Amino acid sequence: MHLRAATTPALLVLEDGRTFHGESYGAEGETFGEAVFATGMTGYQETLTDPSYHRQVVVQTAPHIGNTGVNDEDPESRRIWVAGYVVREPARIPSNWRSQRSLDDELKEQGIVGIAGIDTRALTRHLRERGSMRVGISTTTLDADALLEKVKAAAEMAGSELSSDVTTSEAYVVPAIGEKRFTVAALDLGIKEMTPHRMAERGIEVHVLPATSAIDEVLAVQPDGLFYSNGPGDPAATTAQVELLQQALDQGVPYFGICFGNQLFGRALGFGTYKLKYGHRGINQPVQDRTTGKVEVTAHNHGFAVDAPLDKDTETPYGVASVSHVNLNDDCVEGLELRDAASRKLKGFSVQYHPEAAAGPHDAAYLFDRFVNLLEGTI
Structure with a gap:
């Protein structure tokens, strides 16, 4: 069985200054992109490997993610394309007959920086009210003001040929x-x-x-x-x-x-x-x-x-x-x-x-x- 190892603190900052504190999920480091939310309760592996999510940080509205692990049959492209990943409660133990490894390990293997343990419902409501916007996730700094400056310097989706x-x-x-x-x-x-x-x-x-x-x-x-x-x-x-x-x-x-x-x-x-x-x-x-x-x-x-x-x-x-x-x-x-x-x-x-x-x-x-x-x- 796979148990998630102890995690490090992580910080999420939206370009309007809204801040969420959580724990690292996937790779440690820093990432930037457009914050968007996906409402599917299943299919996270297909979501992650959809090239349409290139340069986007995906917030999963379903609270439990990673329950069925990861396999080699369900990817929709050659790699994970999301710029970052946001979940509320990641699975501690993947459990499915098709599972070959945990989602946490797959995110780490492909260098995808994520954050877990935040109120994704509050974040989703914020994006619905204010609109999609740029966002940063970091485990290297917990200084919200410093991260916000980097978020504001990141590329916007409008006008981007990808x-x-x-x-x-x-x-x-x-x-x-x-x-x-x-x-x-x-x-x-x-x-x-x-x-x-x-x-x-x-x-x-x-x-x-x-x-x-x-x-x-x-x-x-x-x-x-x-x-x-x-x-x-x-x-x-x-x-x-x-x-x-x-x-x-x-x-x-x-x-x-x-x-x-x-x-x-x-x-x-x-x-x-x-x-x-x-x-x-x-x-x-x-x-x-x-x-x-x-x-x-x-x-x-x-x-x-x-x-x-x-x-x-x-x-x-x-x-x-x-x-x-x-x-x-x-x-x-x-x-x-x-x-x-x-x-x-x-x-x-x-x-x-x-x-x-x-x-x-x-x-x-x-x-x-x-x-x-x-x-x-x-x-």
Whole structure:
């Protein structure tokens, strides 16, 4: 059995001066990032390894974290991406038949600085009221004023282009499972491993390409469709990928995007994007598919959203765009559709959430089937 060793004091300071004292969890040291909260009660391993959390310090609202330990099957990427980790009560003893080591040990191994033993409910309420903001965690200094100065000097999320930090360095192929039906070029803006797997299950051979790929590199794989993944950063600062998407739409390549891919789709169609007060992060967000009326519970991780009208279609150079999905908590745009102005056939679509559901509910798996229908030309 693994018992957590004695820990050292740790300090958390938000950029508005709010301070929390706790104990070290994971690696000792100092870290900075944007403080955000995630509401999932399970799936912490998938959360930690989601590249969309790059440069963010994640606060878990569920009080007990680490109960099921860590395994080698559930990571969604090659490493932990969070800049820091905040929990209330870490498990003393991981207990699960799949567990191979403790979460505390994994955080230490990967150099992730965290803090435990603080009132995460109070911290979450503060972020809801004041909005996401920069934060620092330290075990090297317990001087709140000194740490606050470093927090104020840290980079802000707005204006940051981060997809180039997390993308693959080389293209790779995820083969179709069973009979190959289609070829898709997937731009890796911070892709999770389950996403190409969901497409492969449907007979799609997925060519995962670096975020810096040009249109010639996309067309070189002779794709039946183009896919944009989730990813971190400000969509307004991510311009080359918007231009690439516009070039692909000009050439009639069918498109499907999720999360960051929804925001970039919006910008490619001429809509703006804006930073949400505290974002949506967790596996329990209610979204309505306005094309069917169906309400689904969905997995989210985003701090930016598309500014598009909910009540009317919009003429674009590529066709007619409309809002296809909406968040039932705050009316945030959760999906877009692009249709040919004359035939009304679907040319592309996107959603603001994670249909691959790792972790999360499987309500949105139909979106991969919708993508197959788009590739078939039947919708």
